[in-house]
Amino acid sequence: MLDRRQTLRIGALGGAALLLPGGARGAVARAADTPPFSLPLVVPPVKRPVRRTATTDYYEMTMREATAQILPGVQTPVMTYDGCFPGPTIRARPGRRVVVRQRNALGTEAVVHLHGAYVPADSDGHPKDPIAPGAFRDYVYPNLQPAATLWYHDHTHHMEAEMVFRGLAGCYLLDEPRWTGPPAGRYDLPLMLRDAQFDDQGGLVFTMGDARKRTVLLVNGRRQPYHPVAARKYRLRLINGANTRYFTLGLSDGRPMWLIASDGGLLPAPVRATGVTLSPGERVDAVVDFADLAPGSQLTLRNTDPNIGQPSDLMRFDVVRRAYDPSRVPPRLGGSRPDLGPATVHRDIVLGVNPTTGMSEINGRSFDMDRVDQQIKLGQTEEWRVVNSDVNPPIRHNLHVHGTHFQVIDRNGVPVSGHEAGWKDTVAIPNGGDVRIRVRYERYTGLYLYHCHLLDHSSMGMMAQSEVTP
Ligand SMILES: [Cu+2]
Known part of the structure; x- marks a missing residue:
């Protein structure tokens, strides 16, 4: 429900921007008049571990308010990881464990989800596991999966839309082993x-x-x-x-x-x-x-x-x-073609906004973190037919599944191509149409979310959870 949302208070900064010298009225108007391409691209800093062991890199990060120069000459209050907007980049390698200690120095509770990662359920950033203001939580990322571009972001109950919008997102890059290949x-x-x-x-x-x-x-x-x-x-x-x-x-x-x-x-x-x-x-x-x-x-x-x-x-x-360029795009990249085989369980997942209540729903229900929406057996392939029922008015939805990657079979009956034929964790669902995906959990049991990743929709209830059982 909307009324269950907290009102987010941007503490000491009061939500007002601090103007750089020359400021007062018109700073934003002047920024709007500034020609495009007047600020250099920020490449988020790569985070350094505080400690390394034979198996694990340990990181410490603090969620806190800060300001960022988003528009030329204007400092905008934002919510950040480590004061960076977006957050610092973590570079990890498959098979080498990462532990991130996230300290919450925001004035509100927060929880961190690593999008696209195979992680134990208690490190997945479930909204039932918030970090209270002043507290911390250690997230364990085993990185037992192929190299990939992942990202971390907030997943606080009903609040992820606003907290990600205000800045709580960063890159987590799982690098391939060194090889002569794509630019590095x-x-x-x-x-x-x-x-x-x-x-x-x-x-x-x-x-x-x-x-x-x-x-x-x-x-x-x-x-x-x-x-x-x-x-x-x-x-x-x-x-x-x-x-x-x-x-x-x-x-x-x-x-x-x-x-x-x-x-x-x-x-x-x-x-x-x-x-x-x-x-x-x-x-x-x-x-x-x-x-x-x-x-x-x-x-x-x-x-x-x-x-x-x-x-x-x-x-x-x-x-x-x-520049000299030794990089290349080899004709065979080494990634696997998704093939989860035939499914033993079939489900319909219907995404839609309830015209009466305005709530966003999956299969006619908005998210309740105390309700298990479906149970999935570890190691078993399921086929989900995911439908976007919002035709009039048309509303875009997609589906993100936590804790695994899936195979996309087809969209409106047409096999997908290009990057969508690779392993996916998020896929766009056409208005009034459907996408069939095959999903399997391989390693961990527990609660994993699936939801529309249009975060305004997930925050408004278009989210559900699977319990993965042995
Ligand atoms: Cu949606």
């Missing part, structure tokens, strides 16, 4: 995409469900940044971190990208594409080659989602130098 190091660039709305003072405005006013597009927490690049290949880890916006991503000169990884990690083979659509929570790794461009060339990463009308520029790449 500083040529491997995480790009977290989202939108935002601001008030006249530069504060973030969050209104549940009102996504149409979130018209400012951000990359790594900044409006339309620029990034100097070398004339060579780059790996772009594209993460849709928006609450409800879809992105159809492409380069302004129409040059192709090689899609090399989906939510679950490397694809079997690269897929050539000039555009790729991501619903909220989805990721794709794309290799882009700037080698043919002379220093001084510029091109932009654009959103060409047909639902927004004109294409909009997300950021600009400025080619500044030539």
